[in-house]
Amino acid sequence: MVAAGVFLVARVYPLMSIGAEPGGTTAALTVVTWVGAATAVFAALIAIAQNDIKRILAYSTVSQLGYMMAGLGLGGVAVGLFHLITHAFFKALLFLGAGSVIHGCHEEQDIRRMGGLRADMPLTFATYAIAMLALCGFPIFFSGFWSKDAILEAAQHWSVAKGPFYLLVFGALLTAFYMMRQVSYVFLGYWRGRKVAHESPAVMTLPMTVLAFFAMALGLIGTPAWPWFHAFLDNRAAVFDLHAFAQPAWLMLLATSSLVVFLGLGLGWRLYGNKSPRPEEPDALEKSTPWLWAPLHDRLYVDEFYGVTVVAFFTWWARVADWLDRRVWGGIVAAVAWLFGLWAQLNRSLDVNWVDGGFDKTCEELSSGGGLLASVQSGRVQSYLRILAAAVVALAIILFWSSRP
Amino acid sequence: MLAWSIYISFAGALVAALLPKGKPAAARWWALAVAVAGLAIAIADYATHMGAGREVIVDVPWVPSMGVHFLLAADGISRVLVLLTGIAAVAGVLFSWNVELRTNQFFAFYLALIGGVYGVFLSGDLFLLFVFYEIAIVPKYFLISIWGSTRREYAAMKLVLYSFVGSAMVLIGLLAAYTTAGSHSTTLAALAHAGLPVSFQMWCFPLVFVGFAILAGMWPFHTWAPTGHVAAPTAASMLLAGVVMKLGAYGCLRVGIGLFPHGLDPWGFSFIGLGSWRDVFAWLAVIGIVYGALVALVQTDFKFVIGYSSVSHMGFVLLGLMTLNQIGLDGAVLQMFSHGVIAGLLFAIVGRVVYDRTHTRQFSELEPMHLSRRLPFAAWAFVFAGVASMGLPGFSGFVAELQVLVGAWQANPWWTIVSGIGIIVGVAYIWRAMQKAFFADTLPSAHELESEHAHKFDPITWPEIAGVALLGISTLVVGLYPRILLDSIEPAVKALLAGGAQ
Numbered sequence: 001m002v003a004a005g006v007f008l009v010a011r012v013y014p015l016m017s018i019g020a021e022p023g024g025t026t027a028a029l030t031v032v033t034w035v036g037a038a039t040a041v042f043a044a045l046i047a048i049a050q051n052d053i054k055r056i057l058a059y060s061t062v063s064q065l066g067y068m069m070a071g072l073g074l075g076g077v078a079v080g081l082f083h084l085i086t087h088a089f090f091k092a093l094l095f096l097g098a099g100s101v102i103h104g105c106h107e108e109q110d111i112r113r114m115g116g117l118r119a120d121m122p123l124t125f126a127t128y129a130i131a132m133l134a135l136c137g138f139p140i141f142f143s144g145f146w147s148k149d150a151i152l153e154a155a156q157h158w159s160v161a162k163g164p165f166y167l168l169v170f171g172a173l174l175t176a177f178y179m180m181r182q183v184s185y186v187f188l189g190y191w192r193g194r195k196v197a198h199e200s201p202a203v204m205t206l207p208m209t210v211l212a213f214f215a216m217a218l219g220l221i222g223t224p225a226w227p228w229f230h231a232f233l234d235n236r237a238a239v240f241d242l243h244a245f246a247q248p249a250w251l252m253l254l255a256t257s258s259l260v261v262f263l264g265l266g267l268g269w270r271l272y273g274n275k276s277p278r279p280e281e282p283d284a285l286e287k288s289t290p291w292l293w294a295p296l297h298d299r300l301y302v303d304e305f306y307g308v309t310v311v312a313f314f315t316w317w318a319r320v321a322d323w324l325d326r327r328v329w330g331g332i333v334a335a336v337a338w339l340f341g342l343w344a345q346l347n348r349s350l351d352v353n354w355v356d357g358g359f360d361k362t363c364e365e366l367s368s369g370g371g372l373l374a375s376v377q378s379g380r381v382q383s384y385l386r387i388l389a390a391a392v393v394a395l396a397i398i399l400f401w402s403s404r405p
Numbered sequence: 406m407l408a409w410s411i412y413i414s415f416a417g418a419l420v421a422a423l424l425p426k427g428k429p430a431a432a433r434w435w436a437l438a439v440a441v442a443g444l445a446i447a448i449a450d451y452a453t454h455m456g457a458g459r460e461v462i463v464d465v466p467w468v469p470s471m472g473v474h475f476l477l478a479a480d481g482i483s484r485v486l487v488l489l490t491g492i493a494a495v496a497g498v499l500f501s502w503n504v505e506l507r508t509n510q511f512f513a514f515y516l517a518l519i520g521g522v523y524g525v526f527l528s529g530d531l532f533l534l535f536v537f538y539e540i541a542i543v544p545k546y547f548l549i550s551i552w553g554s555t556r557r558e559y560a561a562m563k564l565v566l567y568s569f570v571g572s573a574m575v576l577i578g579l580l581a582a583y584t585t586a587g588s589h590s591t592t593l594a595a596l597a598h599a600g601l602p603v604s605f606q607m608w609c610f611p612l613v614f615v616g617f618a619i620l621a622g623m624w625p626f627h628t629w630a631p632t633g634h635v636a637a638p639t640a641a642s643m644l645l646a647g648v649v650m651k652l653g654a655y656g657c658l659r660v661g662i663g664l665f666p667h668g669l670d671p672w673g674f675s676f677i678g679l680g681s682w683r684d685v686f687a688w689l690a691v692i693g694i695v696y697g698a699l700v701a702l703v704q705t706d707f708k709f710v711i712g713y714s715s716v717s718h719m720g721f722v723l724l725g726l727m728t729l730n731q732i733g734l735d736g737a738v739l740q741m742f743s744h745g746v747i748a749g750l751l752f753a754i755v756g757r758v759v760y761d762r763t764h765t766r767q768f769s770e771l772e773p774m775h776l777s778r779r780l781p782f783a784a785w786a787f788v789f790a791g792v793a794s795m796g797l798p799g800f801s802g803f804v805a806e807l808q809v810l811v812g813a814w815q816a817n818p819w820w821t822i823v824s825g826i827g828i829i830v831g832v833a834y835i836w837r838a839m840q841k842a843f844f845a846d847t848l849p850s851a852h853e854l855e856s857e858h859a860h861k862f863d864p865i866t867w868p869e870i871a872g873v874a875l876l877g878i879s880t881l882v883v884g885l886y887p888r889i890l891l892d893s894i895e896p897a898v899k900a901l902l903a904g905g906a907q
Binding site: 314315317318319320321322324325329330333 | 563625627628631696699700702703704830833
């Protein structure tokens with residue numbers, strides 16, 4: 001699945017190589033190359049100091065993805081994808097083998113609690129060894145050798161810099177070293193686990209055998225003598241030419257990469273071969289060079305780096321935004337509501353004191369005026385008659401007055 | 406035919422209110438029948454008008470002295486949103502099947518709200534649109550304040566006040582446009598062709614746009630949305646996120662951009678890099694996308710996560726509108742549909758399937774409940790809705806947000822780049838919620854197992870399964886075959902852009 005990224009780069013390779021001279025390169029491809037080569041070494045370093053059988057393989061995969069990327073940047077689609085395909089087979093085999101080992105060791109994943117499985121799980125050991133040698137790039141008989149050599153060859157002829165070549169060669173050394181370490185811990189020496197291990201059933205070993213065949217044979221489609229895969233991608237027929245093996249440059253490369261592989265395997269054997277340290281005992285590398293072991297064992301602090309940068313950044317901003325929502329925006333809403341409440345209070349007091357006050361005043365006036373009138377309605381006939389008489393007199397005067405000529 | 410979706414919803418609301426109080430089952434089945442009828446009308450009309458242009462359905466003078474028409478019309482955008490309303494309405498009834506308190510009144514308000522929403526999407530007259538828009542606000546208040554939960558009266562009042570402030574702004578803009586255009590007619594077509602002066606559009610556009618955008622959850626006028634969603638009963642929060650927020654976005658598009666296209670023209674000067682109202686609202690949308698996602702990342706209440714995710718996803722709609730190009734606007738309309746379906750599904754799972762059984766929405770209390778084992782249906786449904794929400798290819802959100810981002814890149818690449826942060830955080834908050842609520846990595850102790858066995862959750866009921874299926878299939882179909890909606894949206898957007906360009 002992780003190879004999807006490599007495939008993506010292969011797909012956009014035409015875009016990345018726009019403007020490249022024949023045999024030349026572009027800025028994009030240079031970046032791909034350097035990132036790939038750096039990844040190959042970086043992840044291989046981490047893989048050296050891990051104790052979980054699958055974690056070693058996982059970092060090994062990252063390292064090999066680096067090789068594929070470098071292959072794409074250096075030699076083009078055919079080189080990168082060839083390694084992708086061979087790697088798919090032997091890495092699948094390694095993971096199946098690891099699964100078989102874990103199953104056989106009763107769900108144990110710590111390589112320090114294994115050992116001596118060579119005898120207990122012979123079929124798993126045989127296939128695992130094939131895959132391991134393919135991954136290391138053991139010469140001639142294993143597919144990984146051919147695909148990795150194609151990458152190294154392209155690196156050697158790269159016009160821009162020699163750095164990636166040295167990085168990739170160093171990576172190959174590390175690969176051979178960590179795989180030898182793992183195999184020594186798991187299959188060589190003597191058993192250090194709790195319950196006795198057992199070989200896995202055929203349903204697990206049969207697929208491993210099939211994959212083991214391809215881990216060896218698949219190199220045949222991409223040798224310099226018969227580069228069928230390259231020709232297939234270019235949509236042309238492959239030419240069979242044994243003389244390609246006789247070229248001095250290729251022989252030189254063969255010698256170099258063989259030397260590196262043997263050196264890596266030899267170093268691994270020297271430090272770990274048949275030693276079978278007890279699980280509590282520190283690793284051989286830890287004993288000799290603790291300053292190197294500690295950062296590698298802690299995976300070069302990549303996870304911690306992301307923890308204090310990306311994760312911390314987003315967490316902090318998320319808290320700020322949450323605080324803004326609760327305090328600032330919520331506060332503004334509350335403040336606006338409070339202001340309107342205040343305004344309403346003001347209006348109410350205006351109503352109570354002025355509008356209602358005025359109304360009440362009017363009513364009071366009216367009622368006191370009514371009281372004045374009411375005193376007239378006393379019910380005494382004499383006073384009514386007195387008012388009546390006064391009114392008649394007043395009326396007579398008005399009539400008399402108004403009817404004057 | 407489409408007009409009947411409005412009529413039957415209001416008639417259905419009236420009948421529901423008159424149904425006897427003591428028989429909740431009758432009210433439920435009645436509401437389901439009305440909602441299904443509305444959906445059937447929407448589907449039938451959509452199927453027969455795929456890719457058709459604007460069509461006037463009803464046109465009768467309503468207030469002749471003012472030139473107000475009862476004018477219902479539909480184009481591709483309206484049809485898609487009517488379809489969404491139909492789907493959301495049926496799903497909402499299904500997820501309200503366990504409402505026992507005053508069931509008949511609940512569904513009466515519910516159907517009245519649906520009727521108002523149908524009305525807004527089909528109005529061809531600005532005044533009529535405004536009337537339906539107001540009608541949709543009132544039932545929301547009652548649904549939240551009577552049947553809601555957490556701080557329901559506060560939330561309901563907040564929501565209604567926000568809505569009315571927005572409406573007031575829209576009303577001022579509406580009256581100003583009507584008088585400036587010569588007081589002849591309030592139909593959208595007549596106002597669009599009235600040749601409103603550019604200087605007038607310059608101040609009227611932001612007024613109307615903000616007025617509508619408040620209901621679309623535009624930052625920083627979004628705070629009603631999370632509290633409102635959380636307080637609302639499940640069906641109401643589904644409708645709130647599903648269709649009511651779309652009313653705002655639809656108003657922004659149909660009225661804001663449709664009537665005042667020159668309001669988006671450059672000012673002629675620039676202030677801190679902003680040279681037009683378009684820049685202002687696009688950046689507010691972008692801020693909303695990132696901000697909503699970030700706030701969702703640190704919530705302790707499950708429903709608040711979904712509430713803030715709505716703010717974030719509606720930001721895409723507003724951003725799509727501000728791209729002013731074909732692909733961005735297509736994406737905006739598609740995102741309205743997509744978010745309506747997905748947010749509805751998320752709220753249904755959180756509010757109905759989970760909350761009604763666990764009676765808590767706090768992650769700290771959900772974590773020790775091992776819900777993935779005890780409510781596998783809820784866990785599956787939430788994973789499905791969650792990956793749809795984070796925009797995985799194959800779901801409608803991917804097609805919609807991709808189009809918005811492409812359109813935004815054409816307009817201003819920085820909009821796309823900053824929004825990208827929102828998408829990354831979007832994956833993170835869904836993942837976090839998923840893990841905390843369903844997949845907490847602890848094995849139950851023997852004691853816990855015993856008590857879980859003693860207090861089994863109620864089994865999942867058929868309306869829940871039907872509702873999840875309806876919404877889930879909708880997002881999946883549109884995600885796998887987006888042309889089913891885009892064929893209708895594209896010509897309508899093209900016509901709108903052409904109308905605006907003149």
